[in-house]
Amino acid sequence: MTPSPMDVTQVAAVDAAHAARMLDAVRSARLAGGPAPVAPRPVIERSWERMLRGGVDPDHDFRAGLLSREEVERRRETSPLRHVLPVLREGLLSAVDVAQHIMVVADDEGRVLWREGSPRVLRKADELGFELGADWREDVVGTNGIGTPAVIRRPVQVFAAEHFVRSHTGWTCAGAPITDPRDGRLLGVVDVSGPLETMHPATLAWVGAVAGLAEARLRELRLRSLERLRAVAAPVLARIGGRALVVDRDGWTAAVAGMPYTERIALPKSMAAGPLSLPSLGPCAVEPLADGWLLRAAEEPAPWGATRIVLDLRQPRRWSVGVLGGVGSWTHELSPRHAELLYLLAVHRRGRSAAGLAEDMFGDPARTVTVRAELSRVRRYLGTLLAHRPYRFSEDTEVDVLLPDAPHDLLPHSTAPAVTERRRAAAARG
16 A cells, blocks of 8 residues: 655644654655655655656756856846735745745746845855856756746645755745746746745745735736837827737737737747738838837738748757748747757657657656647747647748757757657767
């Protein structure tokens, strides 16, 4: 009979040190492949399985390079989370210092952008590499209160030896994802961390509730911003003829004239005034307007011809996708995850289901939520050039993939089973 999982929400009622010792025995047994005295919680066990598949070392922590202070500041200035810092501070900081904890806010790539709270605990966090600019993704540092909530998209508490990496087992962390209320896109994670003996079972619910307040504040700010833009757009659209629409900086529509309403337009990462071709609009003229853009569609849309997509994977950590066609072209720099996904879609031109891509990426066809969320972000810049059901590049596009000269330089960071297999096959062909 399988022993019941140990519920850390009940450890406040028992000796925390005893609970930590029990979890350490569970962790040791599972890593050794033997029977555990009790089963780990399902959310923790699934995370450990991901770590074992990904090759994370449980006995030695790995620290990716810190971002420079300048890059941290740049990310702070562009992160939507900067708008909800007052909500997070009001909801969490009053208690974390008393409880000998710290509040940590990371962006959607797991990079620590803000840390506040107990000075003593901040110093201890430095010893673990839990610093500003540090990379705390789950596949880099193991099961933790930032990386794990980002993967499963729900609040998680990681107590003591539930951390996969041994050096982190003296800590307890409770983290909750913060998502864009408009499209569910992950914006980052807020986490409360501290020594294991200060853990309280209510911490997880507390952090999750504050993250929910932050999302509500974001929703309010987005609606206000769109209303302000709509007030500016109305008289402008009334004066001009033809088909036009006004969108905010992220492509959300504030107002339209002479054409059906579209909730959102996929915009290139680098927008500028002048002529442009967009997959959903065709040739158009772009003009800045308040906190958004006025897009004036050509009266007689010109035939598109073939659109060419160039996926450039030649330079490590400088991957990009370029779109050439119509009257304009643009290039978008890719994150490691998006580079993997677009490479797999380029390999499978007939398309892949969400389950198929989850198998390719994680060796787990059940990870469809993660795949769909990431592809939703890809569609923000590729628009209708990326079709779905199944996911694929649209049929009227030409796709070129530029590969590195050496096979082992193909997405060298990637542990995705389908990518590692193609690296091996390419190396075997010489």
